Structure formats: structure tokens, C-alpha cells
Amino acid sequence: MYLLIASQDIHSLTLGLSEGMEIQFEVTLVESPEGFLSALNRFLHEQSVNLEQLKGVIVVTGPGSFTASRISTTIANGIAFTQSIPIFGLENPDRLDLAQLLAGRTFEGGASVNSSYDRPPLITQSNQVMGITSMPE
Numbered sequence: 001m002y003l004l005i006a007s008q009d010i011h012s013l014t015l016g017l018s019e020g021m022e023i024q025f026e027v028t029l030v031e032s033p034e035g036f037l038s039a040l041n042r043f044l045h046e047q048s049v050n051l052e053q054l055k056g057v058i059v060v061t062g063p064g065s066f067t068a069s070r071i072s073t074t075i076a077n078g079i080a081f082t083q084s085i086p087i088f089g090l091e092n093p094d095r096l097d098l099a100q101l102l103a104g105r106t107f108e109g110g111a112s113v114n115s116s117y118d119r120p121p122l123i124t125q126s127n128q129v130m131g132i133t134s135m136p137e
Contacts, residue, residue, distance in 0.1 A: 001018070001054055002017070002018045002019070003017060003076075003079065004016035004018060004059075005040070005076050006060035006072065006098060007064070007065070008060060008065060010033065011032065013035075013039055015027055015029070015040060017047060023099050023102065025047060026099075033065075051083050054079070054083060055085060055086075057079050058102070059073055059088070059089055060072070060089075060090050060091075060101070061089040061113055061115050064092075064095075066117060073115045077113065080112070086109020088109050088110075
């Protein structure tokens, strides 16, 4: 069984379970990135799945919300590392649903994946350098 994790939107998280590339169950939750890990824990508990049952993790690496992509990718990397299972990263620029994204694909798993972005992140630049006096909401 494979765990699917996708979050390209700052306000939602899509989780799924698949056998190979065929999705068995999928749910999209209204959740902020701060709640992704607890939402994943609830999801696995509700599906009666424990991490030891997983053969791999498939994660959408972006592009989308920087924070959501980084957190979902970090969670997926952590699960793959602690369970010694492969991780598969997928970019989803067209924001396809998981079934469409997986259709007809073959994967080579690795030890880790990185988030992908559609523009350079501004997380390392000083607000003063950028001329920003207060953070946008």
C-alpha cells in the first residue's frame, strides 16, 4: 500500500491510499499546514493503516503554496526515512487530481524528494531589503 500526500493550496490537504498506481481511497481535508501531521495521523487511524504497512510514499512536490509544499514534502520524506521505504515525488503544474496525475505513470523511488516552485521563494530576503514594512495577510 502506498500513501499519497498532496497540498498545493495553503488551505487543504489531500491524502490517499493506493495499491500500485490505482487509488483505493482519497480524501481532501480543509486544513492549514500546521495541522497536516495531525490530519495525516487521523486519516491513517480512520483507515486502520499503520506506517509499517506502507510500501512507499507518493507526494506532490508542487508547484503551489510554498509553505504547504514544503511541509507536505517534509512529512513524506520523514515517513520514507523512518520506515526505510521509497519516496516518489511528482510535480503537478496543471493541478490534476491524484487519479489523473498517477494515470499511466511509472516511478523510480528515491531516498528523498525536494519541493518544486513556480517562482523563486522570498523566504531568505530581509523585509527591509524588499521594501516591505509589514507582512501581508
